[in-house]
Amino acid sequence: MIRLVDVCKRYNHEVLALDSVSLHIKKGDFVFLVGSSGAGKSTLIKLLLKEEEPTSGRIFMNNREITRLAGRQVPFLRREMGVVFQDFRLLPKKTVFENVAFAMEMTGISAKQIRKQVPMILSMVALSNRANNYPNQLSGGEQQRVSIARAIVNNPTVLIADEPTGNLDPDTSWEIMKLLSFINKRGTTVIMATHNREIVDIMQKRVVVLEKGKIVSDEMRGVYKNER
Amino acid sequence: MNVRGITHSLKEGLTGIWRNRIMALASVASVTAALLILGVVMILVLNINNIGMTSKEQFREIVVDLRKDLSMDQMEEIGDNISELEGVETVNFQTNEQALTIMKMDWADEAYLLEGFSENPLPNSYTIVLTDIEHTEKVVSKLISIEGIDDIRYYKDIVEKLIKITITIRNVGVILMVVLVLISIFIIFNTIKLTVFARQTEISIMKYVGATNGFIRGPFIVEGIILGFVGSVISILAILYAYKIVYQKVLEDFYAFFTMYLVPYYVIVNDIVIIFFTIGIGVGIVGSVLSLKRFLRV
Numbered sequence: 001m002i003r004l005v006d007v008c009k010r011y012n013h014e015v016l017a018l019d020s021v022s023l024h025i026k027k028g029d030f031v032f033l034v035g036s037s038g039a040g041k042s043t044l045i046k047l048l049l050k051e052e053e054p055t056s057g058r059i060f061m062n063n064r065e066i067t068r069l070a071g072r073q074v075p076f077l078r079r080e081m082g083v084v085f086q087d088f089r090l091l092p093k094k095t096v097f098e099n100v101a102f103a104m105e106m107t108g109i110s111a112k113q114i115r116k117q118v119p120m121i122l123s124m125v126a127l128s129n130r131a132n133n134y135p136n137q138l139s140g141g142e143q144q145r146v147s148i149a150r151a152i153v154n155n156p157t158v159l160i161a162d163e164p165t166g167n168l169d170p171d172t173s174w175e176i177m178k179l180l181s182f183i184n185k186r187g188t189t190v191i192m193a194t195h196n197r198e199i200v201d202i203m204q205k206r207v208v209v210l211e212k213g214k215i216v217s218d219e220m221r222g223v224y225k226n227e228r
Numbered sequence: 229m230n231v232r233g234i235t236h237s238l239k240e241g242l243t244g245i246w247r248n249r250i251m252a253l254a255s256v257a258s259v260t261a262a263l264l265i266l267g268v269v270m271i272l273v274l275n276i277n278n279i280g281m282t283s284k285e286q287f288r289e290i291v292v293d294l295r296k297d298l299s300m301d302q303m304e305e306i307g308d309n310i311s312e313l314e315g316v317e318t319v320n321f322q323t324n325e326q327a328l329t330i331m332k333m334d335w336a337d338e339a340y341l342l343e344g345f346s347e348n349p350l351p352n353s354y355t356i357v358l359t360d361i362e363h364t365e366k367v368v369s370k371l372i373s374i375e376g377i378d379d380i381r382y383y384k385d386i387v388e389k390l391i392k393i394t395i396t397i398r399n400v401g402v403i404l405m406v407v408l409v410l411i412s413i414f415i416i417f418n419t420i421k422l423t424v425f426a427r428q429t430e431i432s433i434m435k436y437v438g439a440t441n442g443f444i445r446g447p448f449i450v451e452g453i454i455l456g457f458v459g460s461v462i463s464i465l466a467i468l469y470a471y472k473i474v475y476q477k478v479l480e481d482f483y484a485f486f487t488m489y490l491v492p493y494y495v496i497v498n499d500i501v502i503i504f505f506t507i508g509i510g511v512g513i514v515g516s517v518l519s520l521k522r523f524l525r526v
Contacts (some may be wrong), residue, residue, distance in 0.1 A: 077438075079437070106437050
C-alpha cells in the first residue's frame with residue numbers, strides 16, 4: 001500500500017538526505033524507522049506527507065503515485081493519513097474536544113457527525129473525562145493521546161508518528177505504544193520514527209534502519225541496531 | 229465551501245481583526261484615505277466634464293465682426309460666403325443697432341452710460357453656429373481669407389483648456405489613487421500577516437489534517453474583506469455627505485443657475501457605491517491572498 005521506488009532527496013543541491021531508497025509497506029504493517037539524527041527519517045516522513053517532493057524516484061500510496069499528485073489533491077491525500085508529532089502540536093486555545101473536532105471540521109463533515117464521533121475516539125484514548133480541559137491542564141502523555149485521537153478521528157489508513165515518545169517518560173511512552181499498537185490491530189498501518197531502543201526491542205515489529213540516507217537493514221521482527 | 233466553512237471563516241476572521249485591532253484600524257484608515265481621494269477626483273472630473281458638455285452648446289459659436297465701411301450688398305455677400313462653408317449650421321446677421329439694443333437691455337440700470345455715444349460704437353456682426361465645435365478651426369481659417377471681416381471671436385481655446393484641466397486632474401488623481409491603493413494593499417497585507425503569524429501552528433496543523441487551501445484561506449480573506457468593506461462604507465458616507473453639503477451650498481448661494489453645471493447628487497450615488505465597494509473589498513482580498521502565499525506552499 002505504500003511503496004517507494006529509488007527515491008532520492010537532495011536539499012540545496014548539496015546534501016543527499018535520501019539515497020535511492022526503496023521500501024514496501026503493506027496494509028496493516030507496523031514499521032519502526034530508526035537511525036541517528038540526520039539519517040533521513042524526517043525526510044522520509046516529509047515525502048510521505050507530501051511536504052517535500054523527492055528529487056527523483058516514485059512514491060505510491062494506496063495504488064496512487066503521490067509524486068504525481070496535483071497540488072490541490074494534497075489535502076485529500078492527507079486525510080488518508082494521520083500524523084503525530086513529538087511536540088504534540090495541539091492548539092492551546094481549544095479544549096481537548098475542540099482540538100479533535102478541529103480535524104473533522106476540515107473535511108466538511110456535519111456537526112452532528114462530529115458530536116458523535118469525537119466522544120467515541122476520546123473514550124478510545126481514555127480521555128473522556130478530559131474533553132473540556134485545555135492542553136496546558138494535561139500531562140504530556142495525555143496531550144500526546146489527544147494528538148493521536150486527532151490523527152485517527154478521520155479514520156486514516158496510515159498513521160505516521162514522528163518520535164511520539166520523544167518528550168515522554170518511559171511509563172507514559174509505553175502507554176502511547178499500547179495505544180498505537182491497538183490502533184494498528186484495528187487495521188491502520190503505523191509508521192513510527194523513533195530513537196527509543198527499548199521500545200523497538202520489546203515491540204518486535206518490523207524495523208527499517210536508515211543511515212546517511214540509505215536503508216542499511218530491514219527486518220521483520222527486528223531490534224535496534226547500533227551504528228558502527 | 230459549505231455553510232460550515234463560511235461560519236468558521238467569519239468567526240475566525242473577526243477574531244483575527246480583534247486580535248490586531250490597531251493594525252486593523254490603520255488598514256481601514258488607508259483604504260478610506262485612498263477611496264476619499266478617488267471620490268474627490270471622480271466628482272471633480274464628472275463635474276468638469278458636465279460643465280464641458282453643458283457649455284458645448286454655447287461654445288460652438290463663432291462671432292464675426294464686420295468692417296464699418298462695408299455696404300449692405302458687401303455684407304450680404306459675406307453672409308452668403310459664410311453659410312456655404314462646411315460645418316456651418318446657421319448664420320445670423322446682427323446689425324449694430326440690434327447689438328446696441330441688446331447691450332442696453334443687458335446693462336439695464338447702467339444703460340444711461342451708453343447714451344453718451346454720438347455714433348454707434350458697435351460693429352455689424354454675423355453669429356455663426358457650427359454643427360460641432362470641432363469644426364471651429366477649419367471654419368476660422370476660411371473666414372480669415374474673406375475680405376471685410378474685422379475680428380473673429382470663438383471659444384475653442386476655453387473648451388480646450390477645460391479639457392486639459394480635466395485630463396490633468398484625472399491623471400494626478402489616478403496616480404495618487406494608485407499609490408494609495410498600493411499603500412492600502414501593503415498595510416492590509418501586513419495586518420493580516422500578523423494574524424497569520426499568530427496562527428502559524430494552527431495553519432500547519434490544518435495542513436496536516438488535510439484542510440484545503442480554500443478552508444485555510446477563508447478566515448484571512450474574510451478579515452481582508454471586512455477591513456476593505458469598513459473602509460468603503462466610511463468613505464462612501466463621507467463623500468456622499470460632503471457632496472450633498474457642497475451641492476446644497478451652491479444651490480443656496482449661487483442660485484439654481486450654477487447647479488445646471490453640477491452633476492446632481494442622486495446621479496453619482498450609484499456609481500460611487502459600486503466603485504468604492506469593488507475597490508475597497510478588492511484591496512482587502514488582494515492584501516490577504518498575498519500575505520498567505522508563503523504559508524500555503526507546503
